[in-house]
Amino acid sequence: xxxxPCSSMEDLNKGAWTAFEDKLLISYIxxxxxxxxxxxxxxxxxxxxGKSCRLRWLNYLRPDIKRGNISHDEKELIIRLHNLxxxxxxxxxxxxxxxxDNEIKNYWNTTLGKKDKAQTSVxxxxxxxxxxxxxxxxxxxxxxxxxxxxxxxAEVIRTRxxxxxxxxxxxxxxxxxxxxxxxxRIDQEMGDGxxxxxxxxxxDDSGSHLNFELNDLLKPRDGEIEEPLDEAMFxxxxxxxxxxxxxxxxxxxxxxxxxxxxxx
DNA sequence: AATTCACTCAACCGCTCAGGT
DNA sequence: CACCTGAGCGGTTGAGTGAAT
Numbered sequence: 224x225x226x227x228p229c230s231s232m233e234d235l236n237k238g239a240w241t242a243f244e245d246k247l248l249i250s251y252i253x254x255x256x257x258x259x260x261x262x263x264x265x266x267x268x269x270x271x272x273g274k275s276c277r278l279r280w281l282n283y284l285r286p287d288i289k290r291g292n293i294s295h296d297e298k299e300l301i302i303r304l305h306n307l308x309x310x311x312x313x314x315x316x317x318x319x320x321x322x323x324d325n326e327i328k329n330y331w332n333t334t335l336g337k338k339d340k341a342q343t344s345v346x347x348x349x350x351x352x353x354x355x356x357x358x359x360x361x362x363x364x365x366x367x368x369x370x371x372x373x374x375x376x377a378e379v380i381r382t383r384x385x386x387x388x389x390x391x392x393x394x395x396x397x398x399x400x401x402x403x404x405x406x407x408r409i410d411q412e413m414g415d416g417x418x419x420x421x422x423x424x425x426x427d428d429s430g431s432h433l434n435f436e437l438n439d440l441l442k443p444r445d446g447e448i449e450e451p452l453d454e455a456m457f458x459x460x461x462x463x464x465x466x467x468x469x470x471x472x473x474x475x476x477x478x479x480x481x482x483x484x485x486x487x
Numbered sequence: 488a489a490t491t492c493a494c495t496c497a498a499c500c501g502c503t504c505a506g507g508t
Numbered sequence: 509c510a511c512c513t514g515a516g517c518g519g520t521t522g523a524g525t526g527a528a529t
Binding site for chain 2: 240
C-alpha cells in the first residue's frame, strides 16, 4: 500500500510549486494524459511525488478549473449539498462544474462553516457525519420548532458513489423555453435489490448544467417502508416536482429539489 | 512604519477503497 | 481469499497576505 511516499522519500521538492514545475507537469499531461501518477514525476522530470502531482493538476492546473469567487447560486448549492451529504467534498464538487473538492472544502471551512457554526446553537458532533442545520440566511428551510423534527431534518444522508450499470433516458414534459435540453435518467443496479440510482441533468441558456444523483435523496427515512423505485415513480416524481410548462427550471428549482423538507 | 492578528488556500498527510494478481 | 498497488478522499497544516492596532 502506498504509505506516505512523499514524506518517506528524500530528495523531493515540497511546498509551493514553481512555474517551471507547473510547466513540466502540464506539458507531460498534455502529451500523455492523466493517470499513472506514481511514475509520472520521474517521466516528467519532476522531483515531486505522484500524489503531489495529481493534487496540483486536479486542484490547480486542470484547464477546466473555474477561477474566481463562488457565486451566490454556487454558495447556496454548496450549503444544501453539504446539508445532505456532509463533508463529502468530492461529491459536492462533482455537482459544481469547474470547482474542486479542495476549493469547496476550503470555502466551507473558512466561510460557510463559520457562519453555520455561529448560527447553529446546537454543537454538531465531530467526525465525518457532522449534522448540520442550515440557516435561513441562505434561503434554506428553517429548523422546525419540534426538536425531534429538527433532528430528523438535520440528519445527514450518507451516500456512496455507485457505478451505474445502465442508463434509461426518457422524455419529460416540454421544458420551459429557456431550458434545453432536459432529460432524466434512471440507473438500476443489477442484482439483488440493490439501490436504484437516478439523476437529472439540465442545461439552460447561460450554459449552466447540473447533475444530481437521486438514490439517497429518495431513500426512505426511519420508520418508512422501503419501496424499490421504478421508472414510473421517477416519471411521476419529475412531473410533480418542477418540470411543467409554466415552471422555470434553474438553480432555485434544484435547490428546492434538494431540500428534504420539501419532499412529500 | 512596525508589529500583531486573522484569514485564505495550496499543499501535505494519513487513511480507505477498488481493482488486479 | 489474501495481498499488493494505485488512486482518491477528507482533515490538517503552514506560508502568504491584508487588516487592525
